[in-house]
Amino acid sequence: MYGNLNKPTLLKSLKLLLAIxxxxxxxxxxxxxxxxxxxLQDGISSSFSFFITQISGFLxxxxxxxxxxxxxxxxxxxxxxxxxxxxxxxxxxxxFLNALPLIATPISIQTAENExxxxxxxxxxxxxxxxxxxxxxxxxxxxYNYLLGFSHRDCNVDTDVQYYNNDGFQLYFDVYYxxxxxxxxxxxxxxxxxxxGGSWQFGDKSLGNVLVLNKYLAAQGYVVxxxxxxxxxxxxxxxxxxxxxxxxxxxxxxxxxxxxxFTKQLETTFASTYNANLDSVFIMGGSAGAHLTGVIxxxxxxxxxxxxxSNALNIKGIIPIYPPNFADPxxxxxxxxxxxxxxxxxxxxxxxKFTPSNLADATDPPAMIYQGLRDDLVPLINAETIKSAxxxxxxxxxxxxxxxxxxASDLIxxxxxxxxxxxxxxxxxxxxx
Amino acid sequence: xxxxxxxxxKLAKSLSQLGIFLPILSCAFGILYxxxxxxxxxxxxxxxxLIASWLLNILILLIDDSYLNxxxxxxxxxxxxxxxxxxxxIIGVLLITWGVILTAFILDGFLFVLAFLMIIIGFFGIEIxxxxxxxxxxxNIDNRGVWKFE
Numbered sequence: 001m002y003g004n005l006n007k008p009t010l011l012k013s014l015k016l017l018l019a020i021x022x023x024x025x026x027x028x029x030x031x032x033x034x035x036x037x038x039x040l041q042d043g044i045s046s047s048f049s050f051f052i053t054q055i056s057g058f059l060x061x062x063x064x065x066x067x068x069x070x071x072x073x074x075x076x077x078x079x080x081x082x083x084x085x086x087x088x089x090x091x092x093x094x095x096f097l098n099a100l101p102l103i104a105t106p107i108s109i110q111t112a113e114n115e116x117x118x119x120x121x122x123x124x125x126x127x128x129x130x131x132x133x134x135x136x137x138x139x140x141x142x143x144y145n146y147l148l149g150f151s152h153r154d155c156n157v158d159t160d161v162q163y164y165n166n167d168g169f170q171l172y173f174d175v176y177y178x179x180x181x182x183x184x185x186x187x188x189x190x191x192x193x194x195x196x197g198g199s200w201q202f203g204d205k206s207l208g209n210v211l212v213l214n215k216y217l218a219a220q221g222y223v224v225x226x227x228x229x230x231x232x233x234x235x236x237x238x239x240x241x242x243x244x245x246x247x248x249x250x251x252x253x254x255x256x257x258x259x260x261x262f263t264k265q266l267e268t269t270f271a272s273t274y275n276a277n278l279d280s281v282f283i284m285g286g287s288a289g290a291h292l293t294g295v296i297x298x299x300x301x302x303x304x305x306x307x308x309x310s311n312a313l314n315i316k317g318i319i320p321i322y323p324p325n326f327a328d329p330x331x332x333x334x335x336x337x338x339x340x341x342x343x344x345x346x347x348x349x350x351x352x353k354f355t356p357s358n359l360a361d362a363t364d365p366p367a368m369i370y371q372g373l374r375d376d377l378v379p380l381i382n383a384e385t386i387k388s389a390x391x392x393x394x395x396x397x398x399x400x401x402x403x404x405x406x407x408a409s410d411l412i413x414x415x416x417x418x419x420x421x422x423x424x425x426x427x428x429x430x431x432x433x
Numbered sequence: 434x435x436x437x438x439x440x441x442x443k444l445a446k447s448l449s450q451l452g453i454f455l456p457i458l459s460c461a462f463g464i465l466y467x468x469x470x471x472x473x474x475x476x477x478x479x480x481x482x483l484i485a486s487w488l489l490n491i492l493i494l495l496i497d498d499s500y501l502n503x504x505x506x507x508x509x510x511x512x513x514x515x516x517x518x519x520x521x522x523i524i525g526v527l528l529i530t531w532g533v534i535l536t537a538f539i540l541d542g543f544l545f546v547l548a549f550l551m552i553i554i555g556f557f558g559i560e561i562x563x564x565x566x567x568x569x570x571x572x573n574i575d576n577r578g579v580w581k582f583e
Contacts, residue, residue, distance in 0.1 A: 058530040058533075064491055068498065072515065138474050142477045143483055144476045147483060147484075148556060149537070151466075151471060151472060152470075153471070157540070211540055212540070411537060411538075
């Protein structure tokens, strides 16, 4: 009897709890949807935008089911039907807005198709043998990779291999290489040097450098070197994991020197250890890593960086992912102004050479750029300038743009943007190797 | 509008039949997918089936809520089931979301296994509760007094 007396109270309390949780979901949903659609400049919203755009499909389902729950929980009141309709319309709107990145996927695919058609001709798919094509993603986007995580085969991984021990700095790399005989795989042991992002002050190899993609590419026959480099220690902190031992009073010259040192070590030591094909080398990086990718990839043959890199490496392509381009103004404000000594007036040559588009010439390797159209940290103009500079010199540069994609929107490889990106990336790597 | 619209009983029956078929098909694909995790055209079909079964579950929930006679004994039971379904669906989606995020950053070890389990439990959990709701709806669709179709 005691139990019967309390059952309705318990049910009422449970319903109240569910109603509160549903309303909270909607309030958070409004905030997340705002972040998804409008660039908000405060730090937390900006950080959230990195992830919200990548999981909006899941959020869509959450808002849909919460709408049903809330409809069920409406008590018997006057105008119940009207309240029900209002909740339904609101919930459907919220869900629809969160479905926009998914709905926009065909636009990204069409952009990429157009870029490939211009670079390789309309029959570019015919250049890829069917045996190779069978190793690639069959379609630009699928729901199972989106909803259940990006599937990939296994590869060998060696972590924390030291390549630099100088001036008190010890730098390491992780290497991902294929398990199978490489003749069966499209990569043919081509090398990919991956440079992580993090505003030149933060970040690390591995966790901060899209390691699922490293593994996926290694399983396709590429030897992926995911490297550390010295970072500027300006005293700030970030949610991005950063090892203390790589931080110091470093400039861009130091960073390029250290990565250049890696290319030399690759030639003398690591190429033979990992059976890496130095005749086919790609450089890839995101954000600050994309800037360094541009500087190194396009400056490899520039007299300004003479002697810095190994001459044995044949750079076949660069892959900058949301790349900052303009040294002025990026390196004119504290703390990033410490990255280039002086200012654009007192040190114009350094500012010129650390602007990747200025390094473009006819002998440069082709490029494929990833750019989110909702990226308020590194806007589209940066990527467009690099593309224009390369195209003006007769070098192919494919700019793949993604509506609703914010900065760092490639971190979850199965998301709407990354799937399209990986589909074209693996084909670019094969066509250029 | 939802209560008063005249969705035929036949349509509700057909949807619940489809609601039985899709989760079973999705589970079968899921077992294949988790056993042989490769990218293939076959799994493109799986992706569509998966999305369709989730959306259909939401549609059946909406129909049940609109046409169920909650004052009847069976109606009450089905109504309670819809609550369990919704809460389980939310937990399932959250499990998958966190699992997918974790597997994007961790390649091995305990956390990776945990994340993988979160995805599997979330996926099969949603499919099983969808199947249960569709089956219950279908088996009771002809019961007099349970629905407000008449």
